[in-house]
Amino acid sequence: MSKVPADLKYTNTHEWLRELPDGTIEIGITDHAQHALGDLVFVEVPEVGRRLSAGGSYAVVESVKAASDVYSPIAGEVTAVNSQLASAPELINQDPYGAGWIARIRPAAAATGLLAAAEYEKLLREEEPD
Amino acid sequence: MGRRTPLFELHQSLGARIVEFGGWDMPLSYSSLIEEHHAVRRAAGMFDVSHMGILDLRGSEARHTLERLLANDVGRLRAPGSALYSCMLNESGGVIDDLIVYYLGASGFRLVVNAATRVGDIAWIEANIRGRDVQLAERTDLALIAVQGPQARARFAQLLQGEQAALAQSIARFHAAAIGRSFVARTGYTGEDGFEVMLPAVDAPGTWRALAALEVVPCGLGARDTLRLEAGMNLYGSDLDASHDPLESGLAWTVAFEPSERDFIGRAALKQVQRLGPERKQVGLVLEDRGVLRAHYKVIAPGAGTGEVTSGTFSPTLERSIALARVPSAAGDHVQVDIRGQLKEARVVQPPFVRHGRSLLTAAMSHP
Numbered sequence: 001m002s003k004v005p006a007d008l009k010y011t012n013t014h015e016w017l018r019e020l021p022d023g024t025i026e027i028g029i030t031d032h033a034q035h036a037l038g039d040l041v042f043v044e045v046p047e048v049g050r051r052l053s054a055g056g057s058y059a060v061v062e063s064v065k066a067a068s069d070v071y072s073p074i075a076g077e078v079t080a081v082n083s084q085l086a087s088a089p090e091l092i093n094q095d096p097y098g099a100g101w102i103a104r105i106r107p108a109a110a111a112t113g114l115l116a117a118a119e120y121e122k123l124l125r126e127e128e129p130d
Numbered sequence: 131m132g133r134r135t136p137l138f139e140l141h142q143s144l145g146a147r148i149v150e151f152g153g154w155d156m157p158l159s160y161s162s163l164i165e166e167h168h169a170v171r172r173a174a175g176m177f178d179v180s181h182m183g184i185l186d187l188r189g190s191e192a193r194h195t196l197e198r199l200l201a202n203d204v205g206r207l208r209a210p211g212s213a214l215y216s217c218m219l220n221e222s223g224g225v226i227d228d229l230i231v232y233y234l235g236a237s238g239f240r241l242v243v244n245a246a247t248r249v250g251d252i253a254w255i256e257a258n259i260r261g262r263d264v265q266l267a268e269r270t271d272l273a274l275i276a277v278q279g280p281q282a283r284a285r286f287a288q289l290l291q292g293e294q295a296a297l298a299q300s301i302a303r304f305h306a307a308a309i310g311r312s313f314v315a316r317t318g319y320t321g322e323d324g325f326e327v328m329l330p331a332v333d334a335p336g337t338w339r340a341l342a343a344l345e346v347v348p349c350g351l352g353a354r355d356t357l358r359l360e361a362g363m364n365l366y367g368s369d370l371d372a373s374h375d376p377l378e379s380g381l382a383w384t385v386a387f388e389p390s391e392r393d394f395i396g397r398a399a400l401k402q403v404q405r406l407g408p409e410r411k412q413v414g415l416v417l418e419d420r421g422v423l424r425a426h427y428k429v430i431a432p433g434a435g436t437g438e439v440t441s442g443t444f445s446p447t448l449e450r451s452i453a454l455a456r457v458p459s460a461a462g463d464h465v466q467v468d469i470r471g472q473l474k475e476a477r478v479v480q481p482p483f484v485r486h487g488r489s490l491l492t493a494a495m496s497h498p
Contacts, residue, residue: 038147038352039164041444042422042451044470060470062422064163064444065352086420 002032002124005097009111010120011073016097017114020104024079025111028101029061029070032124034093038063043085043092046103050078054111059102061092073114076105131155135180136273136331137338144348152245154181157350167356167446169347170320171487174279176338176346177354179319183248184269184328185255188238191262196231196239198394199258201376203386210235211305213317216384218251219396223375223403227251228366230317232306240313242274242326244366258395272313273334277346278324278357280487283316285344286325289337298325319354321361321485359443359452362414362481368425368441369412369454377403378456380412380481408459410437414481415453415465416491419474423453428468429476431461439467447484448491454481 004010009017014033018026034040042062052058057069058078081103084091092100115123132155141148146157157178159166169175187196196204202216212233218226227247232240243251248268255266277286287295294309301307303323306315312329329337342348355365362380364370370379377385377400385400386392417423423442430436437457445452453476457465466473482490 038159039162042420044421062444064356064446065158067422067424 002030002035003097004031004117004121004124006117008097008117009073009114010117011071011114012123013071015071015073017073017111018097018101024104024106025074025076026101026104027073028096029092030120031096032127034096034100037061037068038065040089040092043089043102045081045083045085046078048078048081051108052076052078052105061089070102072105074105074107074111075109076107078103079106080104133181135178136334137178137180137275140335140338141178141348146348146350149351151351152181154245156181157348159350159352160348163350163352163356164446166347166349166353170279170322170349170353170357171447171484172279174277174281174285174324174346175349175353176341177276177278177349177351178273178334178338179276179326179354180273180331180334181245182274183241183243183245183251184272184274185241185243185252186234186238186267186269187241187255187259187264188267189262189264191259192238192264195259195262195264197392199255200231201385201394201396201400203389203392204231204233204239205389205392206386207231207233207239209233209305211301211307213304213306213315217370217376217381218254219375219394219400220372221395221399223377223396223399224372225366225370225374225376225379226254226372228364228370228381230315232313232315246367269328271331272328273331274326274328275334275337275341276318276320276324276326277341278318278320278322280323282322282324282346285341285346286314286327288344289340301325319361319363320357321363321482322357322487355441356443356446359441359454360445360447360482360484362454362483364454365441374456375400375403375408377408378410378412380454410456411459411461412440412454412456413461414479414483415439415442415455415467415476416448416479416483417451417453417467417474417476421469421474422451423467423469423476427453429455429457430466430468430473431457432464432466434458434460434462437461437465445483447487448489452483
């Protein structure tokens with residue numbers, strides 16, 4: 001079973017959100033998502049200052065086998081990106097909720113439709129038979 | 131649900147991620163695709179490739195039939211156990227399939243064909259043997275395990291005793307031998323040394339477990355794809371298909387125009403292409419920027435026109451992206467590839483990219 005930290009919020013497309021003390025939101029992909037993708041070899045991160053719409057693609061993660069879009073869980077402006085991913089995309093595999101964060105966003109509006117950890121775990125139980 | 135090989139339950143018990151491929155449920159990877167890839171380059175890995183079709187042809191006209199059906203010349207196979215890589219073409223020179231043909235001596239010939247093309251191949255062969263003394267038998271009773279890597283042959287030989295072990299070790303490259311109930315071929319799809327072992331389906335799980343006990347690493351189709359691409363080998367359906375001929379697919383070396391009296395199917399069409407000069411060629415690409423080349427990305431060859439990536443991946447050995455592409459014949463040493471709307475620089479190289487664990491790229495290339 002994948003790791004699902006209790007203090008984060010989630011989406012049903014396997015992204016996570018962390019509220020930071022300065023009011024920005026850190027986002028990335030979940031342990032379940034990184035496991036499903038396999039070894040990541042390239043991450044295309046957004047530019048700082050780019051405005052994201054809720055549900056829009058803001059990054060691309062590429063495994064050996066395929067390229068996958070990553071969707072923003074909220075609307076807002078990118079205030080920082082994880083520049084370490086350019087040379088070490090495997091950080092997402094190794095530490096999806098920590099060193100593998102993708103971007104920080106200043107939200108333009110309150111997020112809707114997010115899942116609490118328990119709800120996301122329930123979703124995973126339905127998707128992961130074991 | 132797709133068809134399952136005799137090793138399917140073993141793959142499940144090893145926690146393999148299963149994908150559909152050519153109508154079969156096959157392992158994509160067991161744990162880490164990249165680790166499986168390195169295991170083959172550095173020591174030994176094994177692949178269940180029992181989904182591939184094994185077709186035996188026998189009868190007094192089997193040789194003559196294959197001389198007509200295959201673009202490479204089966205006439206070169208004189209010693210039992212010798213093998214040949216060939217395309218099977220349609221009348222317009224398009225590739226119906228690429229395959230390996232083994233000469234079995236008095237028992238005839240054995241073809242190993244792709245899973246996805248197996249049904250069409252059988253129909254094509256049957257249409258071409260009608261009225262001749264040739265019998266076609268599909269060997270669904272056999273499994274096929276590829277054992278590949280610098281340590282592969284030695285570890286496989288450890289499963290055998292005395293004379294059988296010596297016989298296995300003595301098989302020359304691109305040759306095969308019957309050993310016990312197995313047919314052991316020194317062929318592969320990885321750019322490493324090794325064997326492809328055809329054996330009774332009931333023997334397959336025991337052989338797989340015995341190889342695993344010798345630290346031969348189970349590898350899935352994911353690593354098989356990265357290994358073959360590094361080795362510059364075509365994948366049917368991506369780099370080869372019925373609407374392209376072997377001359378524009380990097381396979382001119384497999385077309386035997388001599389002896390000139392051998393009238394193989396597709397010969398006239400290929401001769402015409404040869405006279406006019408092929409409009410396109412297959413090349414290898416090495417991405418100089420960051421990113422990953424993928425099939426169907428557009429290739430821009432300055433001054434020559436455009437082409438297309440036919441298969442691309444991240445190369446675990448080179449730690450950069452590589453691809454096979456079909457481009458205009460006049461394309462030069464550098465091209466650009468459109469990756470999601472951005473033009474990225476790629477260098478044109480002659481495949482293979484990696485052979486026997488080593489990069490074949492020149493040291494002058496800068497790492498991205």
